[in-house]
Amino acid sequence: MLYPKMSKTRMVFSLDGVWDFQLVTEEVKPSKKLEDSIPMPVPSSYNDIYIGRDFKNHVGSMAYQRTIAITEQMLEKRLVLRFGSATHKAEVFLNGEYIGGHKGGFLPFEFEITKFAKVGENLLTVVVDNIIDNTTLPAGRIVNQTFPNMEPEVHNLPNFDFFNYSGLMRSVHLYTTDKNYIKDIVIFGDDKGNMEWNVLVEGEETLSVQVDILDKGGHCVYQGQGRSGKARITPCELWDTENPYLYRAKVTLRKGQELVDEYTETFGFRTIAIEDCRLYLNGKKLYLRGFGKHEDAPISGRGLNLPYHIKDLALMKWMGANSFRTSHYPYSEEMLNLCDQEGILVIAETPAVGLHTGFTATGMIGGEPKGTWTTLKTAEHHKEVIEDMIWRDKNHPCIVMWSVANEPASEEEGAKEYFEPLTTLAKEKDPQHRPVTIVTYEGSSPETCKVAELCDVLVINRYRGWYDTEGNLKGAAALLKDELERFHKRCPEKPIMLGEYGADTIAGMHDIDEGLFSEEYQVAFLKAYSEVFDSLPYITGEHIWNFADFATAENIKRVQGNKKGIFTRTREPKMSAYYMKQRWNEMKEKENSYE
Helix, strand or coil: CCCCCCCCCCCEEECCEEEEEEECCCCCCCCCCCCCCEEEEECCCCCCCCCCHHHHCCCCEEEEEEEEEECHHHHCCEEEEEECCCECEEEEEECCEEEEEEECCCCCEEEECCCCCCCEEEEEEEEEECCCCCCCCCCEEEEEECCCCCCCEEEEEECCCCCCCCECCCCEEEEEECCCEEEEEEEEECCCCEEEEEEEEECCCCCEEEEEEECCCCCEEEEEECCEEEEECCCCCCECCCCECCEEEEEEEEECCEEEEEEEEEECECCEEEECCEEEECCEEECEEEEECCCCECCCECCCCHHHHHHHHHHHHHHCCCEEECCCCCCCHHHHHHHHHHCCEEEEECCCECCCCCECCCCCECCCCCCHHHHCCCHHHHHHHHHHHHHHHCCCCCEEEEEEEECCCCCCCCHHHHHHHHHHHHHHHCCCCCCEEEEECCCCCCCCCCCHHHCCCEEEECCECCCECCCCHHHHHHHHHHHHHHHHHHCCCCCEEEEECCCCECCCCCCCCCCCECHHHHHHHHHHHHHHHHCCCCEEEEEEECCECECCCCCCCCCCCECCCCECCCCCECHHHHHHHHHHHHHHHHHHHHC
């Protein structure tokens, strides 16, 4: 799906701003203006904008509404309404008429509204549902609770350890195209200068397509004809972490000599490969240094927040990090565009988290273990999400791997049967055939994991020294190294990386004996893990959990959220940030000296 961009043939209008908002307690009448509405910023999560537990933890639907002005010139074209996301389900109405719905809270969707719109003022109503259950991604469950002399209460408990923020959390746009238009573009290049393109056109068969490849200075280095083709650009600048060189493909659609549509897509020349149990970027050994992280910030929650996006990437580069995982859902298109520009590598993950009926809201075992793959009804939706994520993000050079899920019940019977068609689908749908993984947890050991052979890279999450072996970092390191060696013995041809490892740390809490929750313990924990990684040649990366502290469901194991961040939620560094900065920058200098 193409991101809304202005061109000679396309108009784009932002609908971001302050909308009318109401928590839904009775049926919404989309043809009428909301009564007793309150102002709500779009994009943002709704939860932290106003005060009150009942507001923050509302279970069910919410209504967003605004008017949009449509001109005669806009209706002479094809008019499209596009949502960056709506978490987790949405129904959209224009002037009271239902124009479409969508399931899945972290990917864009759009509707042509030409026949629904009228010249002048139009009433747009969006009803968003925040419920997570055994059919949604991420997964959760509805619990009805009763207390003496009280009305029954409904609670929506997540199977995952982050807050269930919801609402219109990404940008909303209107855009126009001709009735004949460029529907999508596939374009990529390798480290030898070979490139391929495929332009999807909606409209007449006689329309002609031209593809101009522009360098950073805007000079045309190649011109091709046709809806698909291959070419070789020599010499060409490669995209990598030190020099993230981006080319632009200007695609034009013509009817005879008449320009019908124009769209410009960025891409890079680079190759991701696996050899000798390691990842390679453009033929050079690649070690992923970075984080699991969240789209999470004070007040805006999981809403699109460009200042925090840019701040986060600046802090990563300051530390010598080169990568992160979009844990645990696809991130905004704006963030991926920034990563393309800044040379930050990305493991892109679906929202398939909580696929484990034994997980509780804080990620601890304690629910109803076993039977996950007969209880959950997510398989078909999971396929849709994989296809939509890969189709949205296919052209980004920053993406080096796809993650199909995070911490599923991959040790249970039925896991292989559930995931095998999904990993196959991910490889088939990606035009670049990037590596695919399933990120597994501690309960899925080298002896019990049912999905290891499905993965191109083994990405495992481990918290030895925190959730077990607490305080005994020597013992934790010994257990970690032993388990990594057992995984390597089982899958000797596959690279291994730590997708998560970390310790909750209260900023400003110190202990001369490196006690739990102290900043000193977090540093000692990371040092112990680093020594293990450095001793094993098949380790291809380390992603600390987490980049920054983040919000979770309330629980006595969480002090205003998860505190495993190297930075606080407002991005102040803990002691560990300086340790990792020294480690990663030394690694970076050593890598550069080999070139």
